[in-house]
Amino acid sequence: DTEVTQTPKHLVMGMTNKKSLKCEQHMGHRAMYWYKQKAKKPPELMFVYSYEKLSINESVPSRFSPECPNSSLLNLHLHALQPEDSALYLCASSQERQGQETQYFGPGTRLLVL
């Protein structure tokens, strides 16, 4: 099983809403990632969790708050977002946070902020 699942598939929210994106994998991977992808652009790394601890935060605004409740789950809490935050949010996982490890991506959550 090389599957990373993400829910919801689509999300529309207002700028005052609070919502969460969820990501799950059961491959035993110990590194999990959040990426943001704008239309016609490559993904941009946001956060990296390694062994359930946040190891990388790529200067992401505080209105995005990641959480890793256990080794299989990764959440992204959203609050007071801006319209420019509308994008495809991709979760990925890999066995370890090592250079040669392949990252497996989920299908993404398409977010629209009104």
Added chain:
Amino acid sequence: AQSVTQLGSHVSVSEGALVLLRCNYSSSVPPYLFWYVQYPNQGLQLLLKYTSAATLVKGINGFEAEFKKSETSFHLTKPSAHMSDAAEYFCAVIPTGGFKTIFGAGTRLFVKA
């Protein structure tokens, strides 16, 4: 800093024709190299990866890529295009000793009937 260049933001081929998508990386030390495909409204799917075991790498869906150190290239090919190959293709690298995946800008492949 490590970078990845994909030549051609759009490539159009006829069904049954050769597919060639170009990727060059900038590094004095060969990194780990990947090709991902992204179909419309979907996430990224790994096509193949190079991790120094063999210079010619075979992937899924009939794709393959050849690592050429002298040219710092990792071009993606497929002998015969199929309509279902129409998608966005991303070349990516992870620098040796690093972990962060660096993506190229992407190449949109169009397949004409």
